[in-house]
Amino acid sequence: ARVGLKWLQRHGYGYLPDSAPSSNPQNYTNGTLPLDQLKISLDQKLRYTSIIFRLRPEFHDRLPFPPHLKNVKQICTYMDDGSEESIKAGKGMFVLVRADGGHFCAFTGHYGSTRSQPTNITEMKAYVRSFKPKKPIPDWIFGILDMLEDIQDEGSVSALKIPPTTYVQYHRAVNLPSNFVALGDSVITVNPVFGEGAAKALRCALSLHKTLHSALSSGSKDTLQPDFSVNFFAEACNKTDWIWQNTRLTDYGLPTTEPIAGESLSSGAFLRRYGNHMQSLAPKNELAAWVLYTIIAGLGTPIDALHPRLILRVLWSMCWSS
Known part of the structure; x- marks a missing residue:
């Protein structure tokens, strides 16, 4: 499932032109990274x-x-x-x-x-x-x-x-072949407790469909545009990156988790507390229950948890319990 990185490495993709695989990341701008630094991981043990x-x-x-x-x-x-x-x-x-x-x-x-x-x-x-x-x-x-x-x-x-969960940030890569795509677990694996596998794969498939449709609409029917791969990974990131970020912050709430290199388990402490109180509120509040369900089922996004009416109720719960 992770052979994509090896293919790119073998054929010299993923780096700035005329640069070695060990090139200085400071030469990469606009949030891009060399191929050997795209993969990040954390271990929930x-x-x-x-x-x-x-x-x-x-x-x-x-x-x-x-x-x-x-x-x-x-x-x-x-x-x-x-x-x-x-x-x-x-x-x-x-x-x-x-x-x-x-x-x-x-x-x-x-x-x-x-x-x-x-x-x-x-x-x-x-x-x-x-x-x-x-x-x-x-x-x-x-x-x-x-x-x-x-x-x-x-x-x-x-x-x-369970092995460590990983994220290959292809959306931050440079010099990708125009016909290269990767979907599902070959890009992101998350804690299986959250049951996000099917929703993640579906969102990747939707990203590919949208990118192909855009390419056809632009009049390119016989060949792929040079930026097809870049456009696909940007779209896939838009649809799936929140899954990684959301589950990562939840996993950081446990002292047994080994965080991503350079990060701390204290990251997202307030959001974790907010989420815990929203979960406690769900059995008693229809809006909280619905938002929690849609996020877990992959039908919504974490931004739904910040609905103005819900924020007031959750913050009240947090203040009352503190």
């Missing part, structure tokens, strides 16, 4: 475990879901609270997912290496009991885990350590 079962119908029907959840293919999520103690411990997450075909997934995830990573349901139960949620985890959750523990040998276990 994210760990997660998923255990997937294929349940028999009679077993599934005996799972102790509350009556109002019996026939809903829901996702149940529980997290540590936002206290300093929980954050230092890696702020754990526990998720149950009921899918089609009898598939059932139990998932845990956390940041850093303070917590042990569960590898079976028995360890997962102990992991979840160590949580410090704002509201107690209901007993029926542990009832489900008790039943899964009896068949834990039938589960498919995946325990992963």
Whole structure:
């Protein structure tokens, strides 16, 4: 997925004319960078475990879901609270997912290496009991885990350590071939907790569509314009850069994160606090809930969180809790 940088390097692209790959970045103007400095990364030190079962119908029907959840293919999520103690411990997450075909997934995830990573349901139960949620985890959750523990040998276990997330800033490159484009994970990878992969790929595809349409509209039907690649990456940046910036600032709220070289975890502290209060407000405020949903679903942008009516409510919440 990252072979694009190697191709460009091999054929001498990405640098100012007549300059060596180690050329001085000060020679690059208007925010451009040499090829070997386009890639930035941060490491959230994210760990997660998923255990997937294929349940028999009679077993599934005996799972102790509350009556109002019996026939809903829901996702149940529980997290540590936002206290300093929980954050230092890696702020754990526990998720149950009921899918089609009898598939059932139990998932845990956390940041850093303070917590042990569960590898079976028995360890997962102990992991979840160590949580410090704002509201107690209901007993029926542990009832489900008790039943899964009896068949834990039938589960498919995946325990992963997520590699650092990266951003290849092609929009800051120079001397690109006119027919070079890169999309999706080959440009940006973000913390999978945010579930931005599909939205990011779609936005990249829309960027390519718009750039191709603009090229055709300008009368260039047989050959690509010399600035086609530059125009594409500028459009893709406009549609996807906020995904990287938004998730980066959120990840910087955890002391386990290793930031981008030259940056500090203190970056974006006020915006993180604003976002946390907006999230707390969402269950009680329809506007906050809608804005949060559209941002997470990729239907909106972070600027929506600064709606004048919403700002007043969030700031009031911040002042009241301080």
